Amino acid sequence: xxxxxxxxxxGVLASTPPLRRAAKRLGxxxxxxxxxxxATAKHQRFAGDDExxxxxxxxxxxxxxxxxxxxxxGYGLTRLLDQLNWKQLGRSVEKGTRWVGLSDLTALHLGxxxxxxxxxxxxxxxCDDFGRTEEEGGVDDITRDCFLExxxxxxxxxxxxxxxxxxxxGVRGTLWGGNLAVLCSLLGTPHFPRIKGGLLFLEDVNEHPxxxxxxxxxxxxxxxxxxxxxxILGQFTGWKKSxxxxxxxxxxxxxxxxARCKVPVLTGLxxxxxxxxxxxxxxxxxxxxxxxxxxxxxxxxxxxxxxxxHHEHDDQHGHDHDQHDHxxxxxxx
Amino acid sequence: xxxxxxxxxxGVLASTPPLRRAAKRLGxxxxxxxxxxxATAKHQRFAGDDExxxxxxxxxxxxxxxxxxxxxxGYGLTRLLDQLNWKQLGRSVEKGTRWVGLSDLTALHLGxxxxxxxxxxxxxxxCDDFGRTEEEGGVDDITRDCFLExxxxxxxxxxxxxxxxxxxxGVRGTLWGGNLAVLCSLLGTPHFPRIKGGLLFLEDVNEHPxxxxxxxxxxxxxxxxxxxxxxILGQFTGWKKSxxxxxxxxxxxxxxxxARCKVPVLTGLxxxxxxxxxxxxxxxxxxxxxxxxxxxxxxxxxxxxxxxxHHEHDDQHGHDHDQHDHxxxxxxx
Numbered sequence: 112x113x114x115x116x117x118x119x120x121x122g123v124l125a126s127t128p129p130l131r132r133a134a135k136r137l138g139x140x141x142x143x144x145x146x147x148x149x150a151t152a153k154h155q156r157f158a159g160d161d162e163x164x165x166x167x168x169x170x171x172x173x174x175x176x177x178x179x180x181x182x183x184x185g186y187g188l189t190r191l192l193d194q195l196n197w198k199q200l201g202r203s204v205e206k207g208t209r210w211v212g213l214s215d216l217t218a219l220h221l222g223x224x225x226x227x228x229x230x231x232x233x234x235x236x237x238c239d240d241f242g243r244t245e246e247e248g249g250v251d252d253i254t255r256d257c258f259l260e261x262x263x264x265x266x267x268x269x270x271x272x273x274x275x276x277x278x279x280x281g282v283r284g285t286l287w288g289g290n291l292a293v294l295c296s297l298l299g300t301p302h303f304p305r306i307k308g309g310l311l312f313l314e315d316v317n318e319h320p321x322x323x324x325x326x327x328x329x330x331x332x333x334x335x336x337x338x339x340x341x342x343i344l345g346q347f348t349g350w351k352k353s354x355x356x357x358x359x360x361x362x363x364x365x366x367x368x369x370a371r372c373k374v375p376v377l378t379g380l381x382x383x384x385x386x387x388x389x390x391x392x393x394x395x396x397x398x399x400x401x402x403x404x405x406x407x408x409x410x411x412x413x414x415x416x417x418x419x420x421h422h423e424h425d426d427q428h429g430h431d432h433d434q435h436d437h438x439x440x441x442x443x444x
Numbered sequence: 445x446x447x448x449x450x451x452x453x454x455g456v457l458a459s460t461p462p463l464r465r466a467a468k469r470l471g472x473x474x475x476x477x478x479x480x481x482x483a484t485a486k487h488q489r490f491a492g493d494d495e496x497x498x499x500x501x502x503x504x505x506x507x508x509x510x511x512x513x514x515x516x517x518g519y520g521l522t523r524l525l526d527q528l529n530w531k532q533l534g535r536s537v538e539k540g541t542r543w544v545g546l547s548d549l550t551a552l553h554l555g556x557x558x559x560x561x562x563x564x565x566x567x568x569x570x571c572d573d574f575g576r577t578e579e580e581g582g583v584d585d586i587t588r589d590c591f592l593e594x595x596x597x598x599x600x601x602x603x604x605x606x607x608x609x610x611x612x613x614g615v616r617g618t619l620w621g622g623n624l625a626v627l628c629s630l631l632g633t634p635h636f637p638r639i640k641g642g643l644l645f646l647e648d649v650n651e652h653p654x655x656x657x658x659x660x661x662x663x664x665x666x667x668x669x670x671x672x673x674x675x676i677l678g679q680f681t682g683w684k685k686s687x688x689x690x691x692x693x694x695x696x697x698x699x700x701x702x703a704r705c706k707v708p709v710l711t712g713l714x715x716x717x718x719x720x721x722x723x724x725x726x727x728x729x730x731x732x733x734x735x736x737x738x739x740x741x742x743x744x745x746x747x748x749x750x751x752x753x754h755h756e757h758d759d760q761h762g763h764d765h766d767q768h769d770h771x772x773x774x775x776x777x
Contacts, residue, residue: 299662
């Protein structure tokens with residue numbers, strides 16, 4: 112049975128029922144769930160003051176559970192980046208911990224990659240995904256299954272449908288990315304990983320397409336995008352049209368990017384602030400293949416600490432990888 | 445009589461009456477006003493497509509009027525930065541053109557500084573300030589007077605009240621800055637000026653304090669803030685409180701910055717998306733002095749092209765500067 116710790120590194124939990132539901136649901140899914148002592152701490156808009164949240168992160172790292180799942184995102188990790196003991200966090204990954212989350216957690220994933228080259232997981236958040244009531248639709252089936260396979264080590268690829276025009280594309284590189292605004296907020300700082308030849312995935316919420324475009328063009332002008340092998344856009348949701356748009360849309364924004372960017376820009380990744388989201392190993396060597404409009408993002412087996420010996424003696428993972436039929440999700444949108 | 449061209453480099457003008465009012469009012473103030481042929485062009489949310497707006501900027505630069513005043517901000521300059529002929533824009537400044545604006549225009553000011561080391565002016569926008577109806581309050585007196593003095597070369601300092609705790613501070617450096625989000629969107633790109641020992645001023649609109657904080661901490665973590673002699677915060681307006689704030693405010697954000705930043709962080713600069721705004725020469729050698737709670741930001745005479753010979757033979761500017769009583773505005777908030 113896998114140990115799973117729920118902790119809150121960023122924004123305050125407005126109420127506890129979603130946390131209780133998430134803990135119960137994750138328990139029913141087979142995890143040995145514990146809740147960090149500061150998970151419900153409150154300081155202004157934060158889940159406790161900076162010292163409290165730093166201590167929580169270091170406490171989880173020291174405990175090195177199989178899964179460290181953030182309860183929610185919000186804002187708060189930026190304040191901690193210069194004080195975090197990245198080596199300690201990196202050691203927890205070596206011991207087998209999978210750090211999972213999205214949104215503000217992007218700062219943790221990318222900082223971990225920049226400072227320790229260790230892999231962490233872009234994926235669900237406890238309250239947002241596993242804390243939903245049945246009336247709210249409960250946890251999405253694909254999100255749940257993908258998470259379970261990612262956490263037991265069997266998820267080796269994800270798939271989705273993209274626009275026409277990329278048939279035959281095949282590239283390899285380090286998979287990295289996350290929330291666009293959070294990723295951009297690390298540019299120029301020591302916490303921004305310098306990945307060359309990577310596969311960069313991005314999503315965002317509550318950002319008007321003109322703001323998404325401004326951020327994407329910044330990454331392009333900063334030389335980040337053209338240093339990648341591919342850019343993979345997830346879901347950009349929660350923004351409101353303006354009377355000033357006059358036909359300007361997310362599509363325009365993607366077109367503007369493609370007109371300036373040498374690398375292929377794919378859309379359709381089922382990841383972001385949406386119920387249906389895959390898990391992606393941030394920092395893993397990954398292959399991207401397109402057949403027609405079907406995209407396969409495959410990393411094979413991602414070794415985490417105690418998985419290593421297992422991996423070395425077990426051919427089955429290799430077979431699974433070759434067949435592309437295990438842990439592969441085809442999400443058509 | 446000074447030639448003044450109104451042009452639209454970024455967002456589309458939703459209607460023309462504000463432009464007509466601005467032209468009329470600026471004419472009454474003594475300018476020989478002309479309106480660029482593409483000032484009212486429309487392409488989606490932009491004032492014409494990228495080629496149209498690029499051509500407008502280059503046309504204004506070639507005409508080299510005394511004043512090049514943007515009609516409004518919005519979003520759009522980011523798309524043009526890599527294509528702009530910065531040398532041509534720089535030559536217009538050498539010929540005497542004062543480029544004026546704020547918000548999205550920050551990208552123009554900072555790009556000009558990064559590529560040509562030429563001075564431009566953070567100040568009003570034609571429609572937002574000079575295009576207001578009498579019912580809307582007309583143009584603010586201080587904004588108008590400050591603009592007139594900045595444009596005729598007589599404005600050599602501005603003043604304002606800040607919080608207690610900075611009495612006796614006196615520093616010199618290059619004055620630079622503008623809109624925080626636009627400035628941050630240039631980080632890591634060739635359009636971001638690398639100013640050491642400067643005086644950095646910042647403002648923003650419609651950005652919640654947590655987002656302002658995230659941007660300020662990015663600048664701090666990127667080493668930009670601690671490389672300055674002072675940070676001067678203008679007005680941060682238009683944001684809405686959230687039930688999740690629980691006491692978190694703009695004040696908290698400033699405190700968080702001060703706790704991490706070695707340089708003095710002053711507040712109270714009358715600049716931003718507010719009716720009352722001073723003019724500031726972006727790129728000028730400037731002195732900041734604090735007496736009690738009174739802040740003086742003084743640059744003396746900023747030479748623009750044809751002012752140089754005048755400046756060399758005229759002692760009076762030196763006297764004005766020494767006396768600090770000419771072109772000095774004390775805006776108490």
